[in-house]
Amino acid sequence: MSDLPFGFGPPDRDPERRDPNRGGNPAGDPFGLGALFGGMAGGGSPEDVLGKMPLFAELQKLMNWSGGPVNWDLARQGAISQLSAGHQPSSDGERAAAAEALRLADLWLDQVTELPSGIERTAAWSRVEWVEQTLPAWGALIDPLAERVVAAMTSALPQEAAMSFGPIAGIMGRMGGVMFGAQVGQALGKLAEEVLTSTDVGLPLAPAGTGVLVPQNLASFAEGLDRPADEVRLFVALREAASQRLFAHVPWLRQQLQDAVHAYARGITIDREAIEQGITEAMSGGMGGGLDPSDPESIQRLLSSGVLEPAETPEQQMALRRLETLLALVEGWVDVVVAAAAADRLPGHGALAETMRRRRASGGPAEQTFATLVGLQLRPRRLRDAATVWGAMAQQHGSDARDRLWSHPDLLPTSDDLDEPLDFVARQGLDDELAQLTADDARRDDDEDSVG
Template sequence: MSDLPFGFGLPDRDPEKRDEPGQGGGAGGDDPFGLGALFGSMGGVGPGAGNPADLLGKMPLFAELQKLMSWSGGPVNWDLARQGAISQLAPGHQPTSAAEQAAVSEALRLADLWLDQVTELPSGIDRGLAWSRVDWVEQTLPAWTALIDPLAERVVAAMTSALPAEAAQVAGPLAGIMGQMGGVMFGAQVGQALAKLADEVTTSTDVGLPLGPKGAGVLVPQNVTAFGAGLDRPEDEVRLFLALREAAHQRLFAHVPWLRQQLTDAVHAYARGIHVDPEAIQRGLDEAMSGMEGGLDPNDPESVQRLLGSGVLEPEETPEQQMALRRLETLLALVEGWVDSVVSAAAAERLPGHSALAETMRRRRASGGPAEQTFATLVGLELRPRRLRDASTVWGAMAQQHGTAERDRLWSHPDLLPTSEDLDEPLDFVARQGAADPFAELTDGLDRPEGDDTDRPGTDGSGTDGTEPKA
């Protein structure tokens, strides 16, 4: 996936890349939040531009979708997102067949049998589903809505508060419909993103989060075939390998109830930190406008667009946001590392093509798979392959040194999991496990009968200092 699908994240932090055409973060090029495109697409916006409603007729996209301008369901027009994604997928749409449905169900059933032997976590699947790319878009929309809406709200609020007075004058004539237009712009952008992801995802968990209905194990047969192209492996092997990954993800998210929420909360914690420093913005504006020939002309939308694309309105990451990103990266790495570890344990001796398939998955992630692209453009998080390798080392060493039960017990509470610092020295973390129960003091005595103080210091019939009691 060479293009960034969502475009909510901050632009590339490399100044040299930001100067290159088309660079700067997200689908909006040098304008990561899309407002530059919003102003630029309006052509004659300004005090003399006429009735704002007339502008819609001049833009083909909006002319066809005027009925969607009444959207009031949040910051993203999800009706438009759905329609836009499906229209892009329509030319290559392949409905799933009964034979594909049966093959997917059988692969997931066998995957669960294999996983039963390598993990303490029970199955998280009660039905197997074969989805087309269009099915994937339609069935995952509720999950995307919960993830993206809070982020979009903060982006809009931050950019609105940062808009200089001169640019606000340009936007003045559109004040009555800015909310709806923002929803349309976000809807179009998200629809394009979902279509790109749907072209590549093979399961419902490829982005690092379970996006399908609870208890459903999902494969996308059309993309399963594409994943195995050129590997010279039978398609049933490819299907089973991906079914193992889907089934492993489902076990983890089904039986670690806090995991999904913690991942989502990390994204939303980042979103809550999106804000602007008015003084810094003003300094940047002064510098930017001093370098603009003729300064900023409120009647010239092109000068406003150049200002929006200059980078001065981009919010800077706060320490809290950086902490949220580290937490998000660590959790995603731990999930993927655990899945890699248990799938390898289940398939290494049974699936002849496991090594080739696992290497293909690693290359896919390194070059930017669905998970990497999703979080890069939602919150600017670049998932590091090394971090995933460190997580895989933790899970593999835990199973080898302490057994699968101790390995999986780490998922029983978030405080037991390795931190970002622990992943810097994964084997040191593993060596510390099993030496002592970190919750022993908290749980000591919880199962002891009331009044039984046996084994407590000073309660063995001796004095509190360990001496014999007085006669």
């Protein structure tokens, strides 16, 4: 996967496309320019003539995109093309197995949380279906980021260049849409080969009320685990069903996660003076051997040195902390309720949970997504701290008190609270005692008033 935020940078160059069925050009016109000038002589505009050439027609189609800062048609085509070689459609048997696993998972979860089921329908998606069905959710998340990157690039232009930019600005915006579309398509194709469910990236990506398993990826995940396939399927279904409950019945949660990403995006700037200074220092030998524009390795050293990366603002750092905390709290809650539901029913749940933790630590779909979107590195310790909060809350105050913390964002543990998770849990007990004392005082006052 690209190290840039979902590839918000120049895409890899595509191989030159050629039409194998097209004959050679006449000897006197080796580059085919006769057709171009002939068409123009006939009264057609350059756009009309170029539109009749396969390569330019395709480019013209891409450049005519007007659906936002990311060309999502191109992203879809790119992702599906990347997946075509290993594509396996889901079978009726796999759809039935997914439906049964999600149904049973919901029955088990009913006994460990008061949050009701969030699944109204089930699905077993192929990798291609995962791409197609999740595109609307990706658009809501990524479009504001891409839009801000384009705005930052435009604002970084020298004043004299900006004044002469004129109508070219629109063309550059469409070119950005093509570049972003190509890179996002590559990233989605990579994710589609790894995700197990519709919530595996930390966000609900399926249409509301849809519980999803990806059978082809489940089979790959189960290889080498030394557990029965139906047990692995049920464990993953428990995680999907738990996530669906949380996002369905905590209506502000999805928006808070998206807002944190977009808050980070609002701080994206390009400091032209700082970049120029970094390049000047590199050219003068400030990077070891100095910068040689003709040496690709020298340029790569400059790009990887970090001198061209904009510094994060305090607001961006705050947004990242909020995003990390929310993602950790979601993941920790899912870990705890799944463990409670599977404890006496699924023999291998402990080993499967450990496998899932190792998967996250080595860079699972959620880690990849937010690392490439906003550079967030999800710390395994943060996930453990969040799980400690939810587990201790259930043990000391009951599962109802645990789940009530989701009733308002202000009730959730903050990043500082996760530094000392047991202190946070202890304070919840003090709050309960204070609330009980206040209620007792109110009842006594009511009794005295009634006697008087």
